[in-house]
Amino acid sequence: MRVLLVDDEEELVATLAERLEMRGITACWVTNHRAALEAVDRERFDIALLDVRLPEMNGLDLKRLIEAKQPTMKFIFLTGHGSEEDFNACSAESGREYYLIKPVQIDVLTAKLHEICAEQGDRQ
Template sequence: MKILLVDDESELVSALAERLSFRGLDAEWVCSGAEAIDKVKDNEYDLAVLDVKMPRMSGLELRTELDRIRPGMKYIFLSGHGSEEDYNAGAAKAECYLVKPVKIEELVDKINQALKSD
């Protein structure tokens, strides 16, 4: 299984990718919606973990773009500013919505659940 992590906080997202790789998950990361779109055009991912609040393109907007490129990809949303508005705006349609800081064990568990739900 291949996972794409997208978050504008580079230190956080790179550490998260490393921690997932220690647990046997193939995780790549980028820091913007534009970079994520480029990655998804060139690679197939089973799941994307998207930060809800990012500059220029939110995680919710990014999901719409990624769905056009790779229909059927699964999503988990992360937010440091969890709000009912974000949840209702589209995060509820993802496999999961988690509030940062997220425990790595919880994220791994949610990733495994999402990918087993095929």
């Protein structure tokens, strides 16, 4: 499984990537939308974990740009707010099950990544 992590907090995203790698998940991390789009141009990912509130471009808009490049990719939105506004916006995009609030427990995240990947496999 290959996962793209996008969050403007470098320490958060780098540590999360290292912990996912320890669990056998290949994780690439970036801290802004430009680097995310470059990564998607360079390699294929199964799932992207996107911060809802990125600098310069929000996670929902970034999702649409990534989707145009890799239509089969799945998305999990990550937010620090847990506000109704964020929740509704992300629910409309991905379904409520793909919306996680920081801080995320690694076991919950890992289980969700495997679940999404399995669903993808079933469909293909």
